[in-house]
Amino acid sequence: MTVTTRFAPSPTGLLHLGNIRTALINWLFARTNNGKFILRIDDTDTERSKDEYVSKIKYDLEWLGIDYDETFNQSSRFDVYKERFESLKDQGRIYPCYETPEELERKRKLQLAAGGKQVYDRSALKLSDQEKRGFESEGRKPHWRFLMKSESIKWNDILKGDIEIDLTSLSDPVLFREDGVPLYTFSSAVDDIDFNVTNVIRGDDHTSNTAVQIELINALDKNNLIFAHHALLKASSGDKLSKRDNVISIESFRDLNIEPLAILSLLATIGTSNSIELKDSIDQIINEFKIKTISTSPGRIETDLLNALNRKLIQNYDFDTVKDRLEKVDKKIDEKFWTAIRGNLNTVEEIKQWTDIVYDSKIIEPKDKEFISTAIDLMPEEPWDDDTWDQWTSAIKEKTNRKGKELFLPLREAFTGVSQGPEMKKLIQLIGRDKIIERVKL
RNA sequence: GGUCCCUUCGUCUAGCGGUUAGGAUAUCUGGUUUUCAUCCAGAAGAUCACGGGUUCGAAUCCCGUAGGGACCGCCA
The missing domain is CATH 3.90.800.10 (Glutamyl-tRNA Synthetase; Domain 3)
Structure with a gap:
């Protein structure tokens, strides 16, 4: 018997961290057992179900890389x-x-x-x-x-x-129902039987319901299902996760430019005994999956973890991985630009801040004009390379006797307008000599 | 009110009768000769919810209490 699991969302809202975790667990269970994963759209309640949500659910799954071997709508099975x-x-x-x-x-x-x-x-x-x-x-x-x-x-x-x-x-x-529409308890049991589902893995909110469904399945056929109920996730506030809680919807994270792998890494580790860490790939998540590591006590999900995982992930992206996306931000971003900046980004699209700093002609008025003036006088002629910054700042150091933060921070602020960012030796090469002269108001 | 479940560092957790109660993450300190990030090293952080019982010995087994969660729908 082929191991078969299913994910059966009702298209009445967006997928969020809580229900996508259930989907992921079912998918991982099928994939690690050489089994089959079915997406069943639970749309028997035709009034509340919306096509819009069906496509959003499918898009979210695709975006995350959770594929399915079979899908159907329950509304197509009213006759059965x-x-x-x-x-x-x-x-x-x-x-x-x-x-x-x-x-x-x-x-x-x-x-x-x-x-x-x-x-x-x-x-x-x-x-x-x-x-x-x-x-x-x-x-x-x-x-x-x-x-x-x-x-x-x-x-x-x-x-x-x-x-x-x-x-x-x-x-x-x-x-x-009075209007002849079958309810979840029934359609779910019938479909689990007809589609040879072997393992039902779902949230703890279904535990009592499972008893009812076993009784029903025994009346219909014979229960061979193996059940697993995982604890529900709570929001970081301690509140229950809600379908209407858009801040944790997959769509909202996508809009914030969070990467799918960051979300999957979090979901594969939170509420389990696994280390909370970024996974290299979805294959690694599959290889490491063990259902028994999932906890039965309800835990909180800290969305800060997601940002940290995302940062870690994108900071190692090669240029080719993000080339198309960077082009949409600014066509001028090349490999050199990306490699110089990536270590300081929270999201890929955040690189916009740095194209602004590098390419815009915003005038910066330094606090310490005398010092900056000295620095500009000592600025080497182009071409510049990775050694230029060291040579230049050594010269400034010698002339002004400044060192450490006193030396570097005013330069950074004068040339970029902000007090933090990528390595200056890379950054000045991107900005260029002319732009520095043009920008600094003495 | 009923039924079922849960309770170990801030957070996620390991632990299955004898452990200095382990790890991850977050935090702090030092280093990587500016910041941020990364990386490395280190530190701090847990009266194992509480009370009782069993035992030579309990985070671990039993009972009770408290707190939390889920469900009790012509929703899923």
Whole structure:
């Protein structure tokens, strides 16, 4: 049996650090087991699902380098769900319910006030045929619940160990809505069976739900699924990660020019016992992946780590890697420019700051005009090379008796306008003699 | 209220009855003869949530308490 995992996002929002981690884990599990990874678009809720999000989800995955062997939309399988629905009905495992959402809400409040279980009371099970006809003649349409028979469900969770859930503490799940739309619990179980999914790896928020799904899968077929539930990530504030939380969406990081590998490196290490470090490649991440290193306790995700990883990554990029992107920033950026500047960048596109400094004619008025004037007098004629700066500053040192910070910092500020940046011996070669003279106002 | 889970340096974590409680990251110091970054060396940082029990011995096993998380929907 081929190991098969799936990622089943609902296209109702953007992918973020939390759900992309689940996708990555499933993908890595498939790749490390020579298996198959399926992208299942969970769009049975046609009202809330948007095509726009389907394409964004696919684009995010592609951008990150997470490929899939198969993809389909659940909305294309309504016929199959209907078929399975009939067979469950024949078995007497699903029953029609006529309560309105308001009535159910009222029941829950009553149960809460009474301090009892907030579980559906199965009163629809006791309805006589006549009562049912009564509701129908009122124009009510039934929604359908699955009758759970087991008292408890046990499974061995790859990450959490032996789990036993008391099914009587959970409501019989609604499988089909009043309008005939199948719900997640059902379509998910059917598709896992039909597509021969072997391993379901998902967030801890699905743990209780897994008990329900095992009961359902056993009614439909026979459960052979192996489950693993990982802890959810929390925001650095300690709050829960939200789909609506755009600051951690993959799209937002892409807009900030964060590299895919930085994101993958973070996701492959945070909340695990792996060292938090930049990985050389996605292949390295695959090679090092071990599902058991994933923690079961909810951890915080520090987005600062992402910036640090990104910085480290781009500082080693060759010119060829970023050539096309640099061209969009400024066509004048060549290999020499990139190599001189890259060590001081947080993102590739940040190089714009340095093309501004190198090519613009902004006038800089030095604080210590006398000193700078001396320096300019001693400035060597071109051509310049890597030794020029040393020779020049040695001459200035001799003449002015300045050294260290006193010597270098005013020069940097006078020639670039800022107090920090790439090595001056490289930078002056990029700026050039004429520009320095033109720029410095004495 | 019910069900399930979690709790070790700031943060992510290793630990499976005897460890100077280890690593990563962040922080600080020194060096790499300006800054930033990198790299190297070093330092500091954990009453192992709390209380009790078992044991010669507990971060580790058991019970309780507290705190945190998840779920309890005609969402996924």
